[in-house]
Amino acid sequence: MKNIIIAGGTGFIGRYVTTRFREMGYNVSIISRNKSNENNVSWKQNDLINAFENSDLVLNLSGKSINCRHNFSNRKAIIESRINTTNAIGNAIRACKNPPKTWINASATGIYKPSQNKAMTENEMDLGSDFLSEVVRKWENTFFEFKTNKTRLIALRTSVVIGNNGGALRPLVWLSRLGLGGKQAIGNQIFSWIHIEDYFKVLLFILHKDEISGIINCTAPHPLSNKDFMKILRKTVHAPFGIPAPKFAINIGAKIIGMEPELLLNSSYIIPLKLNNLGFKFIFPNMENALSDLL
Numbered sequence: 001m002k003n004i005i006i007a008g009g010t011g012f013i014g015r016y017v018t019t020r021f022r023e024m025g026y027n028v029s030i031i032s033r034n035k036s037n038e039n040n041v042s043w044k045q046n047d048l049i050n051a052f053e054n055s056d057l058v059l060n061l062s063g064k065s066i067n068c069r070h071n072f073s074n075r076k077a078i079i080e081s082r083i084n085t086t087n088a089i090g091n092a093i094r095a096c097k098n099p100p101k102t103w104i105n106a107s108a109t110g111i112y113k114p115s116q117n118k119a120m121t122e123n124e125m126d127l128g129s130d131f132l133s134e135v136v137r138k139w140e141n142t143f144f145e146f147k148t149n150k151t152r153l154i155a156l157r158t159s160v161v162i163g164n165n166g167g168a169l170r171p172l173v174w175l176s177r178l179g180l181g182g183k184q185a186i187g188n189q190i191f192s193w194i195h196i197e198d199y200f201k202v203l204l205f206i207l208h209k210d211e212i213s214g215i216i217n218c219t220a221p222h223p224l225s226n227k228d229f230m231k232i233l234r235k236t237v238h239a240p241f242g243i244p245a246p247k248f249a250i251n252i253g254a255k256i257i258g259m260e261p262e263l264l265l266n267s268s269y270i271i272p273l274k275l276n277n278l279g280f281k282f283i284f285p286n287m288e289n290a291l292s293d294l295l
Helices: 012-023 045-052 072-094 133-143 169-177 197-206 226-236 247-257 273-277 287-294
Strands: 003-005 027-031 059-061 102-108 152-158 159-163 194-195 214-218
Touching: 003 012, 012 197, 027 045, 027 169, 045 072, 045 214, 059 072, 059 133, 059 197, 072 102, 072 133, 102 133, 102 197, 133 152, 152 197, 159 287, 169 226, 194 197, 194 287, 197 214, 197 273, 226 287
Parallel strands: 003 027, 003 059, 059 102, 102 152, 152 214, 159 194
Antiparallel strands: none
């Protein structure tokens, strides 16, 4: 039985992968400030060290959500929540006599600059310069400072994860059923995404492929335009029409609900080059079959 420790295991992605690992017979512990569950591990360094000894995988999904207004206090919390948890895990791993075989740290495709025509792969050197790019650069730099011969390190640059019980899909489904599921702004911005089951399968793939290390793009192989995505979504939920949302309306709406409009307006054209080259097979490579499964 493989031992897996997950930080951030109570979030949308964390809950799903915890359930799936346990269904497959893995022993899963959650790093949490709530010790009410006997499978939980506290953030105290001695508890982390004891949990990490002889473990197979540490998966760090911790970090404040970026789905908020990026004011000074939120920017500080977004960065510090990622840096501090990564440092805590890394310092505990360094103190282990028999450290984890693999450490996968969450990362994000937000490190890449917005692009509509050029596909971004792990080989891209000309990265973004906005706040989200800054977050990911600092996050990954902290992570790779813990490089060691005993623990394999993977930074999983993940795009938007779509699933049934959280994440970005639910509000878009609701809007589409109300007839508001048209394109956002001009609709040409590229949307990179991954089905949550494929995200889990990527974790399994990495866990059993010892030759994988470094940076991995965790995203479906077929990104699509916002306009095409909304069209497929409307068809899937049987919405006869969808009123488009012009840019000014998105800016106003984003302010009302407390998020940044760039999360909808920026173009994210990301390709999982390393996974493709390693022979990973996506269960849901296209948006049509992904939405048919989820909805």
